[in-house]
Amino acid sequence: MAIDHGVRPSADSVSDTGSESARTRPRRGRLAAGIAVGVVVVAIGLPVVAVAIRAAWVDGSIDGEAIGRILSEPRTWRLIAVTVGQAVVSAVITVVIGVPVAWALSRFRFPGRRPLRTLVVVPFVLPSVVVGAAFATVLGPSGPVDLRGTWFAVLAAHLCFNIAVVVRVVGAAVGGLDPGTEDAARTLGCSTLTAARRVVLPAIRPAVMSAAVVVFLFCLASFGVIVILGGGSVTTVEVEIWVRATRQFDLSGAAVLAVIQVVTVVAALALHSHFARRSPVVSGARRVPQRPPRGGFEWSAVAFASVVVLAVAGVPLAALVERSLRVPGGHGLEHWTNLGSVTAGTGLSISPLHAVLTSIATATTAAVIAVVVAVPAASAVARRPGGRADRVLLLPLGVSATTIGLGLLLLVGRPPIDLRGSWWLVPLGQALVAMPLVVRVVAPALASIPKSVPEAASLLGASPRDRWWRVDLPLARPAIGAGAGLALVACLGEFGATAFLTRSDRVTVPVAIERLMSRPGSAGFGQAMALSCILVLLCAGIVALIDHLAADDGFHLGF
Amino acid sequence: MRSRDSRPRRNGVRNPSAWLVGGLVVLALCGGVAACGDDGSSGGGADATEVRLVTYSSFALPEKAAEQFEKETGAKIRVIASDDSGAMLTKALLSAGSPEGDVIFGIDNTSATQAMSEDLLEPYLGPQTDSLPAGVALGGEAGNHLSPIDRGDVCINVDQSWFSSQSIAPPTTLADLTDPRYRDLLVVESPVTSSPGLAFLIGTVARYGDGWMDYWQKLKDNGVSVRQSWDDAYSTDYTVSGGDRPLVVSYASSPPAEVVFSEGKRTEPASTVMTDSCVSQVEYAGVLTGTDRPKLARKLVDFMQGPEWQAEIPLTNFVFPVVADTPLPEEFQKWAVRAEAPLDIDAETIGSQRDAWIESWRSIME
Numbered sequence: 062m063a064i065d066h067g068v069r070p071s072a073d074s075v076s077d078t079g080s081e082s083a084r085t086r087p088r089r090g091r092l093a094a095g096i097a098v099g100v101v102v103v104a105i106g107l108p109v110v111a112v113a114i115r116a117a118w119v120d121g122s123i124d125g126e127a128i129g130r131i132l133s134e135p136r137t138w139r140l141i142a143v144t145v146g147q148a149v150v151s152a153v154i155t156v157v158i159g160v161p162v163a164w165a166l167s168r169f170r171f172p173g174r175r176p177l178r179t180l181v182v183v184p185f186v187l188p189s190v191v192v193g194a195a196f197a198t199v200l201g202p203s204g205p206v207d208l209r210g211t212w213f214a215v216l217a218a219h220l221c222f223n224i225a226v227v228v229r230v231v232g233a234a235v236g237g238l239d240p241g242t243e244d245a246a247r248t249l250g251c252s253t254l255t256a257a258r259r260v261v262l263p264a265i266r267p268a269v270m271s272a273a274v275v276v277f278l279f280c281l282a283s284f285g286v287i288v289i290l291g292g293g294s295v296t297t298v299e300v301e302i303w304v305r306a307t308r309q310f311d312l313s314g315a316a317v318l319a320v321i322q323v324v325t326v327v328a329a330l331a332l333h334s335h336f337a338r339r340s341p342v343v344s345g346a347r348r349v350p351q352r353p354p355r356g357g358f359e360w361s362a363v364a365f366a367s368v369v370v371l372a373v374a375g376v377p378l379a380a381l382v383e384r385s386l387r388v389p390g391g392h393g394l395e396h397w398t399n400l401g402s403v404t405a406g407t408g409l410s411i412s413p414l415h416a417v418l419t420s421i422a423t424a425t426t427a428a429v430i431a432v433v434v435a436v437p438a439a440s441a442v443a444r445r446p447g448g449r450a451d452r453v454l455l456l457p458l459g460v461s462a463t464t465i466g467l468g469l470l471l472l473v474g475r476p477p478i479d480l481r482g483s484w485w486l487v488p489l490g491q492a493l494v495a496m497p498l499v500v501r502v503v504a505p506a507l508a509s510i511p512k513s514v515p516e517a518a519s520l521l522g523a524s525p526r527d528r529w530w531r532v533d534l535p536l537a538r539p540a541i542g543a544g545a546g547l548a549l550v551a552c553l554g555e556f557g558a559t560a561f562l563t564r565s566d567r568v569t570v571p572v573a574i575e576r577l578m579s580r581p582g583s584a585g586f587g588q589a590m591a592l593s594c595i596l597v598l599l600c601a602g603i604v605a606l607i608d609h610l611a612a613d614d615g616f617h618l619g620f
Numbered sequence: 621m622r623s624r625d626s627r628p629r630r631n632g633v634r635n636p637s638a639w640l641v642g643g644l645v646v647l648a649l650c651g652g653v654a655a656c657g658d659d660g661s662s663g664g665g666a667d668a669t670e671v672r673l674v675t676y677s678s679f680a681l682p683e684k685a686a687e688q689f690e691k692e693t694g695a696k697i698r699v700i701a702s703d704d705s706g707a708m709l710t711k712a713l714l715s716a717g718s719p720e721g722d723v724i725f726g727i728d729n730t731s732a733t734q735a736m737s738e739d740l741l742e743p744y745l746g747p748q749t750d751s752l753p754a755g756v757a758l759g760g761e762a763g764n765h766l767s768p769i770d771r772g773d774v775c776i777n778v779d780q781s782w783f784s785s786q787s788i789a790p791p792t793t794l795a796d797l798t799d800p801r802y803r804d805l806l807v808v809e810s811p812v813t814s815s816p817g818l819a820f821l822i823g824t825v826a827r828y829g830d831g832w833m834d835y836w837q838k839l840k841d842n843g844v845s846v847r848q849s850w851d852d853a854y855s856t857d858y859t860v861s862g863g864d865r866p867l868v869v870s871y872a873s874s875p876p877a878e879v880v881f882s883e884g885k886r887t888e889p890a891s892t893v894m895t896d897s898c899v900s901q902v903e904y905a906g907v908l909t910g911t912d913r914p915k916l917a918r919k920l921v922d923f924m925q926g927p928e929w930q931a932e933i934p935l936t937n938f939v940f941p942v943v944a945d946t947p948l949p950e951e952f953q954k955w956a957v958r959a960e961a962p963l964d965i966d967a968e969t970i971g972s973q974r975d976a977w978i979e980s981w982r983s984i985m986e
Binding site for chain 2: 134304307309311408474479566
């Protein structure tokens with residue numbers, strides 16, 4: 062119990078204050094929050110239900126044909142084993158490399174620390190197709206070694222993508238620890254390595270396990286990376302759902318696989334919440350590291366972290382830029398200048414620039430929808446971390462983007478509700494995918510707002526409306542701003558759901574990149590790289606802005 | 621950096637995040653305006669002066685014929701292409717009733733029955749269809765909805781120059797392809813995504829009957845490479861295009877293309893055709909249900925069976941026109957091969973067994 066106290070001091074005080082404010086908070090507020098949670102669950106649950114129904118119900122009658130066909134094929138089980146296996150391996154690799162990097166970046170203060178911490182997050186918020194495209198240039202036919210179509214390339218891309226989760230989550234845990242304990246161990250004669258191993262590691266173990274499970278979840282549902290870098294035998298359940306639905310027109314088979322995917326992910330989520338209960342959602346005031354590294358070991362740890370971040374995040378991005386400038390006969394701006402027009406034979410019927418405008422329009426709409434629905438739900442989670450709302454809202458994370466896309470198509474893709482031609486379908490799908498992420502980012506930020514200030518306002522006589530408008534909202538604005546920014550970035554890069562819902566004349570940038578990249582030799586490839594660079598600039602710019610605005614050491618991924 | 625302590629700096633932080641939120645609202649408004657503008661022009665309905673042709677990405681639009689069409693009707697042809705014919709058909713089926721285009725081209729005899737589900741097409745036939753022989757025009761329900769436009773035989777192309785440079789005798793029959801002498805030399809397309817790939821698969825079923833799965837297992841053991849589309853296989857992996865595989869599933873009319881596209885460097889094709897492997901394939905066009913310009917769509921289908929379009933087909937898409945007495949260009953007359961006894965399976969059997977064959981293929985090959 063003492064250890065729990067030490068690990069979760071604020072959690073106790075939050076729950077105490079939480080129950081107090083729960084009594085004093087007007088019922089209207091609790092009702093609104095409850096409705097918000099309900100809306101999120103229903104919004105994401107409906108497509109899942111549509112998929113589950115389609116798996117067993119075709120044309121008005123129960124038809125178990127697809128279930129029997131898919132489940133009896135040995136290929137299906139091979140696919141499930143491979144999907145889970147690659148997720149496990151990816152998680153292990155990311156954690157093994159990420160934990161030392163997280164420790165070095167959170168423990169010591171050195172020049173370039175903040176840019177490195179921002180750089181490590183950039184691939185995470187990039188669209189998966191861009192990361193896939195970047196690795197396709199580095200590890201593809203035009204790079205030093207051609208590893209496309211192998212698992213090695215996919216695992217490398219997963220590392221690049223997910224190391225941010227480990228660095229931020231474990232880094233926050235490291236930052237929340239009292240450095241005094243570690244220093245005390247060192248005064249008692251431990252070397253830095255031993256102190257790290259025996260003091261820090263046990264204390265951050267729940268955070269490490271939690272991060273590992275999150276990385277496992279993301280890799281389980283990994284879609285864009287495998288579509289770009291895989292091919293033939295390198296495929297997972299997620300990609301198979303897409304291929305069946307959009308290439309074989311086997312909607313029932315795709316639905317069965319989607320149900321299997323949801324079941325697998327929910328099981329993994331149950332594992333996660335077991336570990337999350339032991340690890341702090343908010344670990345108190347995160348301290349900015351105060352001391353520079355001293356001694357050989359600490360400096361080599363910092364060097365290792367820097368090299369890893371630069372190699373894993375920096376090199377692929379640099380390769381993107383280089384490849385976008387490569388034209389037959391050297392380098393030039395041809396691909397960039399061609400973005401404004403339709404190039405024949407690239408597989409796109411509209412100009413890439415048009416795709417950029419479409420992306421911005423759909424992403425902002427989707428982000429607005431996601432924020433409006435998810436922020437009230439996040440405040441319900443923030444009120445009681447680890448409570449019922451928290452656990453319920455973890456479930457939507459388990460619904461993969463392709464399941465949402467397929468479900469939405471099944472739900473509103475037939476008369477009487479036929480939204481297929483409607484512009485709103487893609488923003489709706491993107492909003493559904495972004496909602497869980499917004500909740501997860503905004504909730505801890507809201508939870509870390511000191512409750513004393515709003516309560517003091519109430520005590521001094523502010524009416525509930527005044528208090529909400531003049532105290533609660535301004536205090537919450539940075540958190541909401543961060544959530545909105547992240548939603549925008551997630552929607553800009555959303556690929557899994559959009560791949561089902563898009564139409565040829567309203568293509569978003571990730572879909573355009575995938576189309577352009579499907580033909581390696583042509584000018585389309587260079588244009589795909591140029592588009593990827595534009596996306597990187599947009600996403601990285603937004604993330605850097607949010608990170609800079611966060612009141613303490615960067616925004617916190619609340620997993 | 622020193623001044624950044626843990627006190628919440630509301631004044632400093634509030635204004636920038638307000639800008640962020642404000643900027644988002646402005647962007648959202650712009651997005652809404654752009655969306656409204658979008659719906660008006662290329663989103664929901666198309667321009668009054670264009671007709672949209674849904675097809676696969678390696679389709680080459682016959683330019684002169686398209687100009688003639690524009691002169692006659694005043695409408696431009698806009699091509700809306702998908703990566704491959706499998707994707708094209710599935711996308712069309714998923715959006716049946718609310719189509720992305722007006723006319724669809726690229727459905728072939730192997731996927732014709734699938735195209736009949738979901739009320740995809742209007743029952744309209746081009747005027748030349750009646751005069752076409754029974755093997756070309758379809759029977760049954762599909763026969764009322766799909767107008768034949770071109771035909772080709774899907775055959776294995778053999779790079780003779782590569783084989784002679786290696787002093788190996790090239791394979792001549794399907795069975796030869798499983799011979800270890802020809803290990804790692806064949807590239808085929810996936811029947812899931814590519815129509816020549818599906819045609820080749822059906823050819824092996826026609827040849828080997830129930831033993832077709834063993835044949836593919838042997839092909840796999842012999843190092844066959846599978847690509848998603850014809851373009852990937854022919855334009856990237858085939859040795860004539862600079863790749864490393866001298867045997868590719870392509871068309872009997874591909875050899876003339878080598879001469880035409882060689883810009884004078886070739887006077888003779890480097891490839892020959894393995895006639896033992898040829899499977900007949902006919903491609904069709906149809907009017908999509910739910911199009912908002914059905915008259916224009918029907919005019920396009922008629923035009924595609926007309927003399928201008930048919931005459932340009934050989935040198936743009938490298939297949940044969942269906943209409944008899946269409947003049948063939950010289951390269952075609954010299955080097956294009958018409959298989960005498962192509963492998964064939966009737967459309968009904970294909971329709972009922974196709975999905976099962978594809979599933980079995982996938983469980984062997986993937």
